[in-house]
Amino acid sequence: MTTTRALSAGALLLLGAMFAPAQAQDTSRDIKIVLPSAVDVVEPCHMNSTGYIGLVLKENVVETLLKLDPKTSKPLPNLATEWNQVNPTTWRIKLREGVKFHDGTPFDADAVVTALKRQFVPELACRDKIRSFGSITIQPKAIDKDTVEIVTSEPMPLLPLSLAQTGMTAPSTSMKEAERHPIGTGPYVFTSWDPAQSLVLTRFDGYWGKKPEVAKATYVWRSEPALRASMVAVGEADIALQLAVQDATNKDTDIGYLNADTSRVRIFMDKPPLNDKRVREAMNLAIDRSAFIGTIVSPLSVPASQYMLPSVNGYNPDLKPWPYDPEKAKQLIEEARKDGVPVDTEIELYGSEFMQANLSEMLETLVQYWQEVGLNVKINMVDKIQHSAMRRKPYPADRPPSMVHELHDNTAGDAFYTMIVYYTSDGGLSNISNPELDKLLKEASLATGEKRTKLFQEANRMIQQDIIPDVMLYHMVSYIRVGKRVHYEPNFTTQGQLELSAITFK
């Protein structure tokens, strides 16, 4: 009997311990951030191009020479204090003094040269280098302890913006293989990483800048948005990213914000009826963009007129989204039909669910609108690999008249990063071959200051009004849940960069 009682008491104690209220977040300066997917790679030279590497590392562990102002997209000083273009292919950068890497190595011109050269090591196949420098190569050189000169193989007026994307890693960083323990100059030290479960950063006491409030940040990942929201609701986490719109129900904690993504349908203009401008214009006029807002897309989404956010240099504020005018759309289609354009030909619209929430519903509604004005569009949902193959050159030669839904983010701050790839004849993702536009974009790419802005704005006008290569849809919205202990204001860079120093305690 005694044994039975002891066992019962033990079992009760165990149950009591198990069912005690789950441990809530404590009152320390440690926080937990829950991400939608695993941080499975931490190589800093992929940080602007792959998963959540940048969100964890950028400006927390690894800093850049310059930093973009999220409001204006202009470069600001960071590890560099001054920069100037000596001639079209040469830039001179003055470095901040008194900065040290987490391993104690001084941050100087030699370290910067090593970090820049690392971006171009073939074995590392740095994805940021592809994005920021393309085919351009650079020759960095230390002029003195605090000055670096960078010579580019072609004129590169946007080098400051590229440097705002390039992480300065310690000289000890591997030059042969992907780094698994990145060392930088940032306010946080990369402390531990279990790719299956979590990643931890702790505050760097030797940081050159202002001491941030967060002492330790633990990143975990859960793919289910409702679960991420629940973790913040019960105090297991302080910030949850990428909530689904239906889970963002708490006005006190849930914040919607314009992310960098713009959504559109790209029209391949090589085959009839899509090679007729009237048909493409009709496709734009046939859609009531306001009808999607608050139903299929977030109530905070903004109808787009250009493939970039208004904060990007070169955005044309005079352009408005196409109005909803189904009568004019029908008239244009009829005119095209009378001129012998085969407007009844079936058009394939490719999409992939991974691109955005509620995409099937969005595409089905678009198709309905187009059917109402007399067009015959069929949806073809494909997986990510097939979708990418549809979007990039070389395009499949045997495809029917086609369109593809896609998203694009320009977080680098200048229209160049959108226009060259998407709108020039040689652009890897372009559906346009227009010598006049090519000339304009080449001139804009080499120009600086106000002239550059005006030229890109004119290019945006020409694209929207004269060529109509797409059906521009929305500037997209993300939702973040911020717990009651902390304060954080997201902005369009948050998906790729979440600075822990911007998090404060209430």
Add this chain to the structure above:
Amino acid sequence: MNGYVTKRMLHSLISMMGLIILVFFLSRLTGNPSDLYLPIDTPADVRAAFSQAHGFDDPMIVQFGHFLANLVHLDFGSSMRLERPALNLVLEAFPVSLTLAVLAMALALVIAIVAGSLAARSPNGVLDRFINVISLCGASVPNFWLALVSVLVFAVWMRWLPTSGMGGPEYWVLPVIVLAVRPCGLLAQVVRGSMISALSSAYVKTARAKGVSQRVIVFVHALRNAMLPIITVAGDQASGMINGAVVVEVIFGLPGIGRLMMESIQYRDFAVIQAGVILTACAIFLLNIAIDLAYALLDPRIKHA
């Protein structure tokens, strides 16, 4: 017995070779994974260099030859996504899935045997109908829905348990229960049917005539004879769990084989897919051997030559 195990191993080896060939070729027919690893605007030469570095530009049969040659040395290659040996990743994930499967299966079996036996004692009685309805609900409920609702109730509303993740015993409670519900419902139905049949057999009537207690009749005499179909169904359910309880692992953030395989398939991480398939196939082979041995133990009439 040794002859039996050797024969089963040979059969399994043939099945595994077929499986390896299928997985190798089918997974590669889904397209070039460079699109998943490189930015969409990557120049063609960089894309080609990526394919070359990972051997995707070789003819498929050459790639298969390299794979088999390495497999002989138990070298499954490296994960493209995680840049680590594929076998290590699978071996690290496997214990999580195994723990989850063992706990969930043990819970499901205990509850199903007790509930099914009680229901079989008085077929069509109140208790039987109640257990029948509950077990049918359990067998039909989708894991995905149950997992989210259980988090909402026990973690968010009642605050009894953590929502997800790894840690102390409390972190296992919800995943194990959620994973156990479906097999438990199914097994309770099987136990009930099997026990009704056993309880109406001649040897039970004899035992009753001899005055043996109802508890001993149900749980000793009848249950042992009713166990064969239960083991068959339980084995099938356990195989599925060892394969990875994908939904439960993904929702509760458990780093098991199911989650690893799902992510590897999404990223066409061929080395990990292959290592995962081979390891789980081995585990299922061992499980089948154990089930066969259990048959022999429960029913001495079954002999493995």
